[in-house]
Amino acid sequence: MIFSLAWRNIWRNKARSLVIMISIALGLFAGVAVLALYEGMLKGRIRTVIDEETGHIQIHHPLFSDERESGYYIPNPDAVLKTAAQVPEIEQINIRTLANGMLSTSTGTAGVQVTGIDTLSEFRFSLLKQKIKEGTGFKPGKSYQAIIGQKLARKMKLETGSKMVLMFNDTGNNLVSCAFRISAIYQSSNARLDEKLVYTDRRELAELLGMPGQIQEIALKTKEDNQAEAAVSQLKSLLPGLKVESWKEISPETDFLAKTVDSYSNILIVIIMVALAFGILNTMLMAIMERSREIGMIAALGMSRFRIFSLVLMETVFLSMAGVPVGILLGWGTAAYFNKNGLDLSGMGEEMMSSFGFKTMIYPEFPAEKLFSVLSIVVVTTLISSLIPAFKAINMKPVENLKA
Amino acid sequence: MKTSKPDSATAAKSDVVIDTHNISRVYNPDTIPVYAIRNVHLHIKRGEFTALVGPSGSGKTTLLNLIGGLDKPDQGRILINGTEITALSAGELIEFRLYNIGFVFQSFNLIPVLTAGENAEFIMLLQGKSKKERDARMKQLFREIDMEDKMDRRPGELSGGQQQRVAVARALASKPQFILADEPTANLDSKSASNLLDIMDKMNREENITFIFSTHDQRVIERARRVITLVDGEVASDTNVIDTSAPH
Numbered sequence: 088m089i090f091s092l093a094w095r096n097i098w099r100n101k102a103r104s105l106v107i108m109i110s111i112a113l114g115l116f117a118g119v120a121v122l123a124l125y126e127g128m129l130k131g132r133i134r135t136v137i138d139e140e141t142g143h144i145q146i147h148h149p150l151f152s153d154e155r156e157s158g159y160y161i162p163n164p165d166a167v168l169k170t171a172a173q174v175p176e177i178e179q180i181n182i183r184t185l186a187n188g189m190l191s192t193s194t195g196t197a198g199v200q201v202t203g204i205d206t207l208s209e210f211r212f213s214l215l216k217q218k219i220k221e222g223t224g225f226k227p228g229k230s231y232q233a234i235i236g237q238k239l240a241r242k243m244k245l246e247t248g249s250k251m252v253l254m255f256n257d258t259g260n261n262l263v264s265c266a267f268r269i270s271a272i273y274q275s276s277n278a279r280l281d282e283k284l285v286y287t288d289r290r291e292l293a294e295l296l297g298m299p300g301q302i303q304e305i306a307l308k309t310k311e312d313n314q315a316e317a318a319v320s321q322l323k324s325l326l327p328g329l330k331v332e333s334w335k336e337i338s339p340e341t342d343f344l345a346k347t348v349d350s351y352s353n354i355l356i357v358i359i360m361v362a363l364a365f366g367i368l369n370t371m372l373m374a375i376m377e378r379s380r381e382i383g384m385i386a387a388l389g390m391s392r393f394r395i396f397s398l399v400l401m402e403t404v405f406l407s408m409a410g411v412p413v414g415i416l417l418g419w420g421t422a423a424y425f426n427k428n429g430l431d432l433s434g435m436g437e438e439m440m441s442s443f444g445f446k447t448m449i450y451p452e453f454p455a456e457k458l459f460s461v462l463s464i465v466v467v468t469t470l471i472s473s474l475i476p477a478f479k480a481i482n483m484k485p486v487e488n489l490k491a
Numbered sequence: 492m493k494t495s496k497p498d499s500a501t502a503a504k505s506d507v508v509i510d511t512h513n514i515s516r517v518y519n520p521d522t523i524p525v526y527a528i529r530n531v532h533l534h535i536k537r538g539e540f541t542a543l544v545g546p547s548g549s550g551k552t553t554l555l556n557l558i559g560g561l562d563k564p565d566q567g568r569i570l571i572n573g574t575e576i577t578a579l580s581a582g583e584l585i586e587f588r589l590y591n592i593g594f595v596f597q598s599f600n601l602i603p604v605l606t607a608g609e610n611a612e613f614i615m616l617l618q619g620k621s622k623k624e625r626d627a628r629m630k631q632l633f634r635e636i637d638m639e640d641k642m643d644r645r646p647g648e649l650s651g652g653q654q655q656r657v658a659v660a661r662a663l664a665s666k667p668q669f670i671l672a673d674e675p676t677a678n679l680d681s682k683s684a685s686n687l688l689d690i691m692d693k694m695n696r697e698e699n700i701t702f703i704f705s706t707h708d709q710r711v712i713e714r715a716r717r718v719i720t721l722v723d724g725e726v727a728s729d730t731n732v733i734d735t736s737a738p739h
Contacts, residue, residue, distance in 0.1 A: 088616045095604035384600040387561055388614055388661075389589025391582070486562045489596065 089394060093401035097409075100374070104406060107370045111410030111465075112417065114363045118356045118461065119418025123451035127426070129348050131446050132341060133312075133334075135276050139213050141337045142181065142306035143315040144322065146171065149330045151303055155200075157186045158258045160301040161329065170325050171307055176314040181205075181212035183304040184293045188255035190235075190285065191264075194244050199285045201253055203292030212306060215273060215286070222247040222271030231291060233267040236281025237274040245269055253285065257297040265295055278441040341444075352454070356461055360468040367469065371403050371476035382480050383488025392481040399480045403473030404466075411465055415458070422453040508669050508701050509535035509558055514567030516553050516724075527553040528564070529724040535669070535717075538699040540692070542706050542715035550724040551705035552673055558703065559592050559671045560584045572668050589617055593662030595672035599654040601646040601661075607653075608633070608642035611660040618665055632660040636690055652683025659690060669701035676708045688714050 097104045137143055146167060148159035161167055164182070171177055184203030189196055206225050210216040215234070216224065225232045233253070235245065245251060247269050254264040267287060275281055293299050309318050315333050322331040335342035375382065386395060432440060433447040440447050454461075516528040528550045535541055543551045556562040557569060560576045569577050571591060579587055601610045611632060612625045620628075633639045636656040646654050655675060662670045672691075676684035692714055694700045704711055712718060720728040 088613075092602070092604065099604060380600065381602060384594075384596065385602070385613075386585065387559070387588065387594055388617070389585055389592075390617055391585050394617070486556050489561075489600075 089398050089401060093398055094405055096374070096378075096398075096402050097406050103370055103373070104409075107366055107406055108410040108413075110366050111363055111407055112413035114359045115411060115414025115461070115465065116417040116421070118359045119415060119454070120421050120451070121355055122352045122454040122457055122461070123418065123422035123425075124430070124449060125348050125352055126454050126457075127422075127430070127449045127451035128445055129345055130452060131449055132444055133345065135444065135446065136338045136341045137308070137312065137334055139218070139275060140277065140280065141334045142179070142212065143309045143312070143334055144177075144307040144319055145332055145334075145337055146305040146307070146322065146326065147303060147330045147332075149328070151185075152330060152332075155185070155187055157184075157256070157296045157298065157303060160184075160298055160303050161305065164300075164302050164305070167305060167326060167329065171305060171322065174318050174321050174325070176309040176311075176318040176321075177307050178310045179212055179308040181208050181306045182289070182302045183209075183306065184289045184296065184301070185303040186255045186292065186296055188253050188285075190239070190243065191252045191254060192243050192245060192249075197239065197243060198283075199239070199253070200283050201255060201285050201287060201292060203289035204286050205289050209286070212308070218273040218275045219271045220274045222269075224271050225288060226270055229268075229270070230288075231265060231267045232270040232288065234271040234273055234286040235269055236284060237272050238278050238281040239283070239285070240269070240272050242282065245272075247272060253287070255296070257295065259297055261297075263295050263297075276441050276446040277444040278438060279444070281441075349457070352457060353460060353464065356464050357468075360464055364468045364472040367403060367407055367472040368475060370406065371399065371473060372479065374402070375399065375476045375480050379483055379488045382483050383485040386483065387485040387489060396477045396481050399477040400470070400473045403476065404469055407465065407469040407472075411462070415461075419453050422451045425449075425451045426453070506536040507534045508537050508539075508572055509533065509703070510570040511558070512568045512570075514557060514564040514569060516550075516557060516562065517565045520565065526724045528557065530567075531721075531724075531726055533719070533726070533729075535701065535703060537669075537701055538695065539701050539703075539717055540695045540715055541701075541703045541717040541719060542712050543704065543719050543721060544706060544712055545721035545727070547707075549721040551721055553724070554721065555671050555673055555703065555705050559594060560588050589614065590665065591668045593665070593667035593670035595655070595658050595662050595670060595675045597674040597677045599646070599651070599658050599678070601654055601657055603646050606643050606645055607638065607649060607657045610646065610657055611642075611664050613661060614665045620665075628664055629660075632663060635694070636660050650683065652679050652686060655679060655683070655687050656690060659687065663694065663700065669703060672702060672704045674706055674708070675704060676706070676711055681710075684708065684710055 146161065148161055151159035168180060171180055182205065186201045188199055188201045190199045220237060224234065233251065240246060249269045250266050251269065252264050252266050254262060257263045293301055309315050319331055319333045382395065430449045430451060431447060432449055437447050511531055511533045513530050513532055514528060515526060515530055518525045518527055531554060543554060545551055553562065557564050563577060568575055574587065576584060576587060602613065605613065608629055612629050615625045615628065629642065633642050636659060638653060638656060641649060641653065649657065676687060679687060688710060691702055695702055704715065706712060716732050718730050718732060719726060
């Protein structure tokens with residue numbers, strides 16, 4: 088009876104109820120859409136980190152990460168590579184020679200991170216080939232070529248074919264400089280890396296550093312993302328003298344982003360729902376005040392305070408919940424559409440997005456795993472916003488309200 | 492019709508449904524006290540058809556509210572069928588009203604989103620009566636108020652007189668000890684008022700249901716078999732009207 092009465096009561100003032108239902112649906116849609124966008128951006132960022140920057144796992148000399156000095160190379164790299172290849176989860180292996188250096192041209196200088204690569208392996212591992220905007224990579228038969236980022240090229244006024252000088256310390260701590268010709272210019276989705284990373288041939292770099300055949304970095308990819316931690320554990324036990332890190336440790340800001348985005352999402356939903364709670368509260372208070380005589384009458388007839396409380400509570404729940412499926416469906420539909428077609432945010436500023444390491448094409452994902460927490464927030468908000476009208480209703484005195 | 496003073500002393504104790512002992516209701520007791528009811532001492536027996544009359548502000552509605560357990564006296568005791576309702580807690584009073592008292596209000600006070608039938612069975616639903624029991628009672632009551640064909644109508648689709656008849660059916664649905672009706676004919680035209688009084692009179696005579704009205708309406712006063720006049724919250728007169736039209 089209370090169920091039926093509550094449902095009919097919310098339709099007494101159709102326009103008012105519809106306004107609050109639509110508000111809740113739109114609020115929830117906005118919340119779900121933003122969550123989907125966050126999820127898409129986050130997953131896109133994680134994919135970029137894994138696929139284009141770090142891989143799932145990296146192996147270094149234990150002191151390399153602190154100092155980033157070329158002298159801290161991986162001893163006996165062939166044996167390490169053989170060990171890594173034996174871990175069943177590992178799918179791809181890429182080796183790099185690294186050096187911190189200074190790029191110098193007639194227009195100025197810039198601090199860079201020189202990365203010596205095996206072209207084919209790097210092209211496959213970090214999708215470098217797809218990022219090249221000018222040129223085709225290292226030209227066959229030519230020595231001392233470099234691939235630089237677009238941002239660095241613009242900053243240093245360089246283009247393909249230009250010459251530049253790279254300076255760095257070799258393993259004997261001698262200053263080494265060498266002229267390189269720019270064979271290609273790349274653009275990734277991470278502007279900070281584009282300004283810093285210079286690719287050269289690995290063997291040439293190792294020779295310039297005075298450590299031919301040595302490498303500072305082994306980057307690995309597992310078959311599945313969720314195999315990374317297990318592979319790290321295995322490699323740590325197999326290679327006790329080396330530093331084995333997962334992408335979360337190598338790119339802690341991305342891991343932090345992944346961890347905090349959940350909290351931000353929940354905070355966002357709470358903010359939306361708090362705003363809506365005032366709407367619900369206002370609507371229910373108006374409904375209760377308008378029906379004060381009727382509430383006084385049903386109390387006079389013998390309807391208990393508990394039942395009156397339940398009636399108001401149920402009306403609030405119906406009012407709020409009616410908009411929930413619509414909001415979620417709209418959110419799901421929008422997320423599904425843009426997940427398929429992509430959402431181009433280049434209008435927001437490609438450079439700004441890339442400076443934070445995000446691609447401009449986002450593929451929002453409906454946050455199905457967050458649906459429970461979203462619904463919990465909605466239910467709690469609804470119940471809280473129903474308390475004031477419900478207490479107001481049960482504290483109405485029949486004698487006074489029947490006079491109204 | 493003849494009139495005589497009611498002899499409460501000789502009333503059989505078990506016949507007394509409402510028993511008020513020197514009840515008073517005072518507003519603004521700490522500033523300028525206003526006595527809405529002062530030392531009212533009444534016995535109302537089962538089957539009485541009583542009108543509370545008096546000028547506006549004489550305390551009729553206040554007395555009905557006190558008897559109906561909607562308000563508490565500042566002084567005195569009220570016993571309904573032997574239960575001292577002035578000693579009951581708020582929750583106990585709500586339950587007491589649900590099972591013992593029927594109310595008919597001046598402005599009908601039907602729930603607009605429920606049909607006439609649903610309004611009338613509302614109290615039975617609160618009492619947890621079965622559907623079978625409710626259906627049987629509704630059928631009987633709507634036959635008595637001559638509205639069998641209008642059970643599915645919403646209050647907004649009924650005339651004032653029809654709405655008040657549904658309100659009477661609602662008050663009677665749970666077979667209460669007595670029915671309190673506050674100015675039940677005030678918002679009705681002559682024909683509807685007469686029709687309503689006929690129904691209540693018939694139920695009083697045939698089913699021995701106790702009715703207490705507060706009223707200004709001469710038509711109600713003429714039908715009443717006991718008339719209690721209140722002036723400034725006190726009982727100014729209490730008269731039994733000997734009904735010569737009664738079949739016994």
